[in-house]
Amino acid sequence: MNHSQGKVSLPVIKRLPKYYRYISQMQQNGVVKVSSSELARMMGTTASQVRQDFNCFGGFGQQGIGYNVDVLLHEIGRLLFGEGEKLPTILVGAGRLGRAVSRFLTTDTNGYHLLAVFDVQQELVGQDLDGIPIHHIDELESFCAAHKPQVAVLCLPREGAKEISGRLVDLGIRGFWNFSHYDLSIPYPNVTVENAHLGDSLMSLGYRLRND
Amino acid sequence: MNHSQGKVSLPVIKRLPKYYRYISQMQQNGVVKVSSSELARMMGTTASQVRQDFNCFGGFGQQGIGYNVDVLLHEIGRLLFGEGEKLPTILVGAGRLGRAVSRFLTTDTNGYHLLAVFDVQQELVGQDLDGIPIHHIDELESFCAAHKPQVAVLCLPREGAKEISGRLVDLGIRGFWNFSHYDLSIPYPNVTVENAHLGDSLMSLGYRLRND
DNA sequence: TAGATTGTTAATCGATTAACAATC
DNA sequence: TAGATTGTTAATCGATTAACAATC
Structure with a gap:
């Protein structure tokens, strides 16, 4: 050793x-x-x-x-998962992708505790995702002040992601799992970002298929 | 040049x-x-x-x-997308992840043409996903023989993925976009595989957060 | 002890960065 | 022509692989 x-x-x-x-x-x-x-x-x-x-x-x-x-x-x-303590996590965006990704957080992995989901759509507010309540995006500040999440999962369009990620960094979020097409790596160097752009992954498959 | x-x-x-x-x-x-x-x-x-x-x-x-x-x-x-010709593609698995991923294929990227979706669940058969019909998985052979898809997107559990991917290779699939936890890279070296395990990506974020 | 297999140092390989000549 | 900026070759850096001594 x-x-x-x-x-x-x-x-x-x-x-x-x-x-x-x-x-x-x-x-x-x-x-x-x-x-x-x-x-x-x-x-x-x-x-x-x-x-x-x-x-x-x-x-x-x-x-x-x-x-x-x-x-x-x-x-x-x-x-990978630490000593049993789970990372308090929020999900932003309850669209198709958000709904799929929430499954991973709640059942397919360890180490994370999904506290809440946020969306802009008023119709979704009050509903839940696998038992996790959906809040309106305006409640982000008060919720984070009260519950101190450390990780945010971004499942929203590029435009939203830029603005929201700034707010989240100010609210103390230390880690992002980012599915939006907006690239977070440069603006926040002191925050850990895992970019998981589905589109990028799909495009490089296309290139490789055409050129192998 | x-x-x-x-x-x-x-x-x-x-x-x-x-x-x-x-x-x-x-x-x-x-x-x-x-x-x-x-x-x-x-x-x-x-x-x-x-x-x-x-x-x-x-x-x-x-x-x-x-x-x-x-x-x-x-x-x-x-x-990335070739000369306008689109890659004929099928999606296997119409669960939450499949539904999210189909959106990328049909609206958020170029270069792919989603022909059909397959699932084991009889209740889903006959329904559609953004206008793409859902077939029963048993129709895979006849469909592929008729329409010759080149790419398969796998949104199903590990157990299913192993069996299905073997069948798909035999049916002439040349490229996989694999979201299942089953790792395709080793069994089919002459086929292009883009593994996009969401779980893996999430786990490494956790490690980095705890150790940065 | 002999065989197996790790931990660790050294060598190789490949990817990134720097330098510079070509050229607009 | 002088300045800017590419294309391309050379140097550096980091990651992978090989070798081998330690040890079970």
């Missing part, structure tokens, strides 16, 4: 969820022990990379033996 | 949609000309990278002058 972590690179971080998925499946299949080369084969990478990745966090294995599946899953889970 | 393209690297391809978005906005604002350094500032990168990127495709500018916005948008659009 060496350096518990001195700034882990983004490529490594982005691989953690994939490790988590594969190791989680192994546990469900009753597998107890795994080697870096077995993991590498599944992940489509090299044993070297697997060991390098895990050693960014101090190393989870035993020399000569391999990795214990339970230990590995627990440690990576802890990295 | 040099090499029209001798295998462009994935990082470059993934930046194309972002260039497209920014340049598109400039055109809407009536901007006629742009330099690599202006683009770099907007994109949050260096002028060097902008020029290197464009030169993967032969270079779109004029020495001493800069880049013409119309030309740039047209050329990058051509790379």
